Amino acid sequence: MQARINPFGTDFFPKFAKYMVSAHKVVAGTALPATTAQLVNIRASQINGCSGCLDMHIKEAEHAGETALRINLVGAWRETTVYTEPERAALELTEHGTRLADGSGVSDEVWETAAKHYDEEQLMALVAQIALINAFNRFNVMTRQVGGNYEVGQLH
Numbered sequence: 076m077q078a079r080i081n082p083f084g085t086d087f088f089p090k091f092a093k094y095m096v097s098a099h100k101v102v103a104g105t106a107l108p109a110t111t112a113q114l115v116n117i118r119a120s121q122i123n124g125c126s127g128c129l130d131m132h133i134k135e136a137e138h139a140g141e142t143a144l145r146i147n148l149v150g151a152w153r154e155t156t157v158y159t160e161p162e163r164a165a166l167e168l169t170e171h172g173t174r175l176a177d178g179s180g181v182s183d184e185v186w187e188t189a190a191k192h193y194d195e196e197q198l199m200a201l202v203a204q205i206a207l208i209n210a211f212n213r214f215n216v217m218t219r220q221v222g223g224n225y226e227v228g229q230l231h
Contacts, residue, residue: 114149116208119169164191
């Protein structure tokens with residue numbers, strides 16, 4: 076597969092990406108656990124079929140010490156025992172927040188489960204992370220960015 080465009084070959088995208096990266100830094104500066112944010116990134120990227128984001132976030136998670144087992148089981152998190160209850164709530168919110176077009180949106184039950192495990196600042200950071208990774212996914216999928224060549228720390 077070949078990319079449709081090199082986003083960094085334009086004047087527009089580097090300027091735009093700077094603000095997206097700044098938004099990520101705001102989320103990273105909160106009390107939302109970094110591990111949770113990486114699991115969210117991986118799960119949303121799986122759902123959206125974003126190979127570039129999967130490449131990046133799997134490698135970053137491994138580099139941060141996440142186990143191969145937990146990374147590999149993200150797509151089947153409901154049927155596993157390797158995630159904490161807060162992580163499971165974050166993954167459920169991620170799935171519902173990513174699949175908005177499927178019609179169900181985010182139910183009160185899903186929201187309340189997440190709210191049991193995260194305070195308001197963490198919850199807003201979680202929502203922001205879900206929105207942010209979905210935005211990155213959409214840029215990469217629409218422009219057909221190819222995964223496989225990301226090096227840890229490349230975009231920091």
